[in-house]
Amino acid sequence: MMLEPSIDELQEKIKSKYTLVTLSARRAREMRYAKDMLIENPKSHKLVGVALEEILAEKLFVKEEDSK
Template structure:
């Protein structure tokens, strides 16, 4: 079974696996409360999958600390 989007593509957007997982989980929790997505017509039916699609689409990013 192939997961979409792939971890390799996701890590091109967000370097740290820990940050990636944390961001996706927080965004999934937020979507479960609001039901709103940042992208139109997501492929996934799961909130975490939609969050990962948002990362690939660069709608969801991490602010770098200075």
Template structure:
């Protein structure tokens, strides 16, 4: 089973795997709560997948130096 988007493509947008996972998890919870996402016709069947697609399409990002992702 191959997962899309690939980790290599995602890491071209966000360098740190830890930051990528944390950002995707937080965004997935937001999507689950609000049922609102930033991309048209997501391919993913899960909230985490949709969040990862948003990151890949640069609809979701972090500011440099904010790797702590404070609440």
């Protein structure tokens, strides 16, 4: 069974696996209450999967801060 989107594709958008997991879990909790998806017709039926699809579609991202 192949998971979609793949971890390799996702890590092109967000380098850190920890950040990827944290962001998608936080977004899934948000969607649980708000029901507002940033993409149309997601493939996944689960909220974490939808969050990962949003990351792949570049609708959900992490703002990088300058380290000074």
